[in-house]
Amino acid sequence: MAIPGKPTGCSGLMRLCLFLELLLEVGAGNIHYSVPEETDKGFFVGNIAKDLGLQAQELAERGVRIVSRGRTQLFSLNPRSGSLVTAGRIDREELCAQSARCLVSFNILIADKMKLFPVEVEIIDINDNTPQFQLEELEFKMNEITAPGTRIPLPFGQDLDVGINSLQSYELSSNPLFSLDVQQEADGPQHPEMVLQSPLDREQEAVHNLVLTASDGGDPIRSGTLRIRVQVVDANDNPPAFAQEQYHMSVLENIPLSTRLLVVNANDPDEGTNGEVTYSFHNIDHRMAQIFQLDSYTGEISNKEPLDFEEYKIYSMEVQAQDGAGLMARAKVLIKVLDVNDNAPEVTITSVTTAVPENFPPGAIIALISVHDQDSGNNGHTTCSIPGSLPFKLEKLVDNYYRLVTERILDRELTSEYNITVTATDQGTPALSTEIHVSLLVTDINDNSPAFHQDSYTAYILENNPRGASIISVRAHDADNNENAQVTYSLSEDTIQGAPLSSYLSINSDTGVLYALCSFDYEQFQDLKLALIAQDGGNPPLSSNVSLSLFVMDQNDNVPKILYPTLPTDGSTGVELAPRSAEPGYLVTKVVAVDRDSGQNAWLSYHLLKASEPGLFTVGLHTGEVRTARVLLDRDALKQSLVVAVQDHGQPPLSATVTLTVAVANSIPDVLADLGSINTPADPDDVGLTLYLVVAVAVVSCIFLAFVIVLLVLRLRRWHSSCLLQAEADRLAGVPTSHFVGVDGVRTFLQTYSHEVSLTADSRRSHLIFPQPNYADTLISQESCEKNDFISAPQSLLEDKKETFSQVNFCSEYISYLDKNNS
Numbered sequence: 020m021a022i023p024g025k026p027t028g029c030s031g032l033m034r035l036c037l038f039l040e041l042l043l044e045v046g047a048g049n050i051h052y053s054v055p056e057e058t059d060k061g062f063f064v065g066n067i068a069k070d071l072g073l074q075a076q077e078l079a080e081r082g083v084r085i086v087s088r089g090r091t092q093l094f095s096l097n098p099r100s101g102s103l104v105t106a107g108r109i110d111r112e113e114l115c116a117q118s119a120r121c122l123v124s125f126n127i128l129i130a131d132k133m134k135l136f137p138v139e140v141e142i143i144d145i146n147d148n149t150p151q152f153q154l155e156e157l158e159f160k161m162n163e164i165t166a167p168g169t170r171i172p173l174p175f176g177q178d179l180d181v182g183i184n185s186l187q188s189y190e191l192s193s194n195p196l197f198s199l200d201v202q203q204e205a206d207g208p209q210h211p212e213m214v215l216q217s218p219l220d221r222e223q224e225a226v227h228n229l230v231l232t233a234s235d236g237g238d239p240i241r242s243g244t245l246r247i248r249v250q251v252v253d254a255n256d257n258p259p260a261f262a263q264e265q266y267h268m269s270v271l272e273n274i275p276l277s278t279r280l281l282v283v284n285a286n287d288p289d290e291g292t293n294g295e296v297t298y299s300f301h302n303i304d305h306r307m308a309q310i311f312q313l314d315s316y317t318g319e320i321s322n323k324e325p326l327d328f329e330e331y332k333i334y335s336m337e338v339q340a341q342d343g344a345g346l347m348a349r350a351k352v353l354i355k356v357l358d359v360n361d362n363a364p365e366v367t368i369t370s371v372t373t374a375v376p377e378n379f380p381p382g383a384i385i386a387l388i389s390v391h392d393q394d395s396g397n398n399g400h401t402t403c404s405i406p407g408s409l410p411f412k413l414e415k416l417v418d419n420y421y422r423l424v425t426e427r428i429l430d431r432e433l434t435s436e437y438n439i440t441v442t443a444t445d446q447g448t449p450a451l452s453t454e455i456h457v458s459l460l461v462t463d464i465n466d467n468s469p470a471f472h473q474d475s476y477t478a479y480i481l482e483n484n485p486r487g488a489s490i491i492s493v494r495a496h497d498a499d500n501n502e503n504a505q506v507t508y509s510l511s512e513d514t515i516q517g518a519p520l521s522s523y524l525s526i527n528s529d530t531g532v533l534y535a536l537c538s539f540d541y542e543q544f545q546d547l548k549l550a551l552i553a554q555d556g557g558n559p560p561l562s563s564n565v566s567l568s569l570f571v572m573d574q575n576d577n578v579p580k581i582l583y584p585t586l587p588t589d590g591s592t593g594v595e596l597a598p599r600s601a602e603p604g605y606l607v608t609k610v611v612a613v614d615r616d617s618g619q620n621a622w623l624s625y626h627l628l629k630a631s632e633p634g635l636f637t638v639g640l641h642t643g644e645v646r647t648a649r650v651l652l653d654r655d656a657l658k659q660s661l662v663v664a665v666q667d668h669g670q671p672p673l674s675a676t677v678t679l680t681v682a683v684a685n686s687i688p689d690v691l692a693d694l695g696s697i698n699t700p701a702d703p704d705d706v707g708l709t710l711y712l713v714v715a716v717a718v719v720s721c722i723f724l725a726f727v728i729v730l731l732v733l734r735l736r737r738w739h740s741s742c743l744l745q746a747e748a749d750r751l752a753g754v755p756t757s758h759f760v761g762v763d764g765v766r767t768f769l770q771t772y773s774h775e776v777s778l779t780a781d782s783r784r785s786h787l788i789f790p791q792p793n794y795a796d797t798l799i800s801q802e803s804c805e806k807n808d809f810i811s812a813p814q815s816l817l818e819d820k821k822e823t824f825s826q827v828n829f830c831s832e833y834i835s836y837l838d839k840n841n842s
Contacts (some may be wrong), residue, residue, distance in 0.1 A: 051141070068105075072148070156245070185699065186235050257287055257293075283352065390443045406439075438457075488534065489532055490524075581612045606644055625640060
């Protein structure tokens with residue numbers, strides 16, 4: 020360490036002087052201690068403060084510490100007591116191994132004076148290690164002919180301790196045959212040797228177990244052991260010997276492979292390789308060597324191929340036994356094979372026919388078959404058979420030959436191919452059998468006619484169909500084969516309404532599809548009956564036919580035709596008469612129409628399209644009857660024009676119309692006078708028609724006159740009744756409108772409905788009856804309602820009356836009553 024303020028050269032000189040002084044002090048003398056090994060940490064070694072001439076408290080003040088180099092610190096200073104103690108557990112063997120003396124050196128440094136004091140601590144050995152051998156057990160072999168006095172070196176033991184604590188002696192367990200001799204080298208370890216004292220005898224004792232013990236001289240004494248196993252090796256002085264000179268065995272020939280047949284056994288009293296016997300075949304046939312297998316160690320004989328009684332009945336072989344030294348012995352082995360039924364019959368087809376026609380006669384030869392079985396006795400006797408359901412049979416010939424023949428005529432359509440199974444069975448137990456298959460193809464002849472899938476066919480086609488439309492597809496099946504089953508289709512020769520059938524229909528000869536060659540008209544004919552023919556391609560060909568019913572279905576293609584009234588040819592309109600006295604529902608005329616269609620397409624309905632006086636006439640929806648809807652009034656025009664439509668129910672519907680002219684008059688003169696206003700014929704050729712019309716009008720007028728007389732009588736009666744009710748009519752002024760038809764809509768009610776009133780008087784009350792006529796297809800206008808509709812009398816008007824009134828018209832009175840109230 021440099022001193023500040025002084026030259027560098029003086030500082031170096033001072034450090035050199037201090038170092039030399041320290042070396043002199045170190046060499047002056049050493050401090051020596053001793054401590055036993057394996058002590059605990061903090062064990063007292065020596066009073067270092069006293070040996071340094073210091074007080075205990077001065078150790079810390081003067082910076083006293085232990086300095087060492089290249090070694091783990093084993094010791095430490097106790098600053099309180101000033102003593103040197105162990106810093107941990109010390110193992111002498113780890114520090115010094117087998118050294119006789121173990122010293123640990125280090126220095127004590129006094130820092131303030133830079134002085135070093137060398138210290139030596141001797142580690143004292145203790146007996147903490149047991150003598151040990153490198154092996155736990157030693158095994159070796161000695162031949163029984165080994166000479167006595169033979170020395171066998173033994174491994175020596177090791178003890179890590181030194182001195183008296185190290186290994187000191189060996190001891191061998193007591194045995195009369197062996198002894199121990201220990202050889203001591205100069206300044207070296209002891210070498211134990213085991214000495215054979217007398218000859219070995221393996222037959223008396225084959226193994227000798229000894230124990231070698233190594234002991235040290237410590238207190239207490241520690242020792243280690245080595246187990247020694249001496250195996251006496253036998254000398255080969257005995258040959259192998261078989262238990263039997265000859266081995267006999269009988270086996271069935273169908274035993275499985277690798278079956279253990281028998282075991283040969285040869286004994287050798289020697290041991291080791293001298294007593295290890297191996298077995299082998301001696302002078303064996305090459306074929307037998309392929310069949311049998313001999314285990315060289317166990318003497319087990321097994322078969323590696325199947326045994327065959329038919330090949331060998333007795334297998335004779337020789338087995339040799341040999342020990343490790345080459346001594347041998349031989350024995351004979353005889354294996355007798357017993358026959359079993361292990362061969363199935365062999366079936367061979369000598370000749371065969373593969374195809375026959377279906378008309379082949381019974382007894383025809385199909386195949387020649389031979390059967391053979393290699394077994395003997397019952398195992399070789401065979402029988403041959405086929406299934407009983409087949410049309411064939413087997414006929415036995417000589418020397419196990421069979422002939423397969425047909426038993427009945429074959430039918431290809433039932434069975435086109437036969438797979439005949441021929442079974443040959445022997446009489447062994449269990450019986451064995453062999454099957455072969457003979458395939459026989461039955462060729463076809465043309466013996467079946469084509470057959471349609473149905474007994475008869477029914478087809479439908481809409482009229483007005485396009486030409487070439489497909490109607491129906493028929494199919495016929497022929498059970499034959501190839502060209503015998505090729506079916507062609509045709510139509511029978513026939514006429515329809517004088518024309519050939521081929522002008523209406525055609526059929527595809529290959530597919531059987533029937534086509535229409537023309538457009539059918541339901542109104543011309545509704546159905547057709549024809550025959551279809553199916554013919555095969557055989558030689559000669561066979562054919563069959565089937566009937567076909569073709570129905571033409573109707574379409575709505577005809578407009579309704581009006582038969583009555585007929586339209587005049589001169590351009591005039593027909594005239595119908597209706598007397599003014601006619602009651603509601605009076606039949607004026609009837610429109611008659613027909614439709615050439617059928618079904619729903621011909622269902623007709625009648626509708627009133629237009630009328631010069633709406634609400635005056637009605638037309639029956641389904642009857643076409645034109646009737647009066649109300650009573651005819653004087654103010655109704657003489658000439659009424661009606662347009663009636665006739666419509667069918669087809670899709671789409673078709674319709675026709677007719678215009679009716681109805682003349683309304685109470686007397687014939689009136690009718691005749693007003694007929695002049697109707698268009699007269701301009702053509703002189705229509706004079707005859709007009710004459711007939713005049714005569715008809717005259718006849719109708721006579722009838723009408725009689726009707727008028729009756730009507731007058733009824734009018735007088737009605738007038739009389741109206742006079743009786745006149746007094747009561749004035750009371751209507753005080754009756755509210757709601758008593759008749761409700762609070763609102765009185766005029767609406769009058770404009771929509773017409774009623775006939777019947778008054779029924781009983782002892783206390785009067786009842787109003789309102790008949791509800793059918794007003795379907797009736798045109799009603801507001802004007803006609805206000806003028807001509809009927810209304811029933813209010814209940815309040817009839818409460819105290821006792822008489823019965825019928826068909827009283829209050830329309831005009833009630834309208835005037837309403838007008839008065841509104842004003």
